[in-house]
Amino acid sequence: MKIRAAVLYEPKQAFQIETVDLEPPRAGEILVKMAAAGVCHSDYHLVTGDTKHAMPVVAGHEGAGVVEAVGEGVTKIKPGDPVALNWAPNCGECFYCLRDRPNLCTTYVGPLWAGTMMDGTTRLSIGGQPVYHFSAVACFADYVVVPQECCVGLRDDLPLDVAALIGCAVTTGVGAALNTVRVEPGSSIVVFGAGGVGLSIIMGAQLAGAGKIIAVDTNETKGDLAQSFGATDVLINSPDVVQDIRNLTEGRGADYVFEAIGIPAVQEQSLEAVRPAGTVVLVGVSPMGSGTNLPGAIITRQEKTVTGSYYGTANTARDFPLYAELFLKGKLDLERLISRTYKLEQINKAYADMLAGEIARGVIYF
């Protein structure tokens, strides 16, 4: 079938809206008619070249839609089911899956990074030439074919734009607070970067009963947003952010510092801003090949912990429905994360707006 998709031919270029050929789903695959896709920074890393990938590629990894058709052997999902897409499919059987870390599943890493389906081939092409799938999802397109492991079925009273955000930002952020470190009631937290992920961390920390929630950003609008999501203090363009954080935490530093941007210098500040025996959680992905300079002597003497958080340490089959339920019960204000909406044709504008730093999440509707 012919679909419309945003194709990236080379780094440092704009996305091009193209008519692309999409093959039907093969065994174990699912055709999804997309409803909504979130504009996440990780796709933009393909544009900057910070993430290397086979090209041309259809990006987009935060999405939801309705199942249109299923390939042979797909039993758990059927046409008509609403699904959110999971960009880190897990097998349930490997070393990490068996140790409750399905977000680190190793089984599909090869094809995921090769930009193909699990059998090593693409379903996307233009003029007979392969077009690659970003993270097996490639949802900046009106239809996608994905491995069945990338589909998580959801209840049908969940709005599909909210489902899309659960597919990345919400799971990454809320999960960082609830799964990766399990923020305790009354604890003090700092979040560097109040975008879709940072605001989700704030929501997760609030759900866990955090006492002080300090949001740090460079943009006033996002500071206001952070406050409306539950930040108790906001630091915008502070000349000495570490000192400000210490002043707000009785001189100690915060119990938890989440870095949701992926900038080495900010990761270094995060270590300074966390108290002795506190934990820095690196959530934002820094450019491949970059280095972060963290003083070992401080980590040793002050027993500070630095941990990564990948996809919110999620078990997507457990967490997507949980976040959906929390949303429907009014405990997670996910709809308000959507600050601007776009058509697929406006994708370059959507990224320009994201880079301008004024929005929580932009969402493309199909």
Ligand SMILES: [Zn+2]
């Ligand atoms: Zn994402």
Ligand SMILES: [Zn+2]
């Ligand atoms: Zn696995």
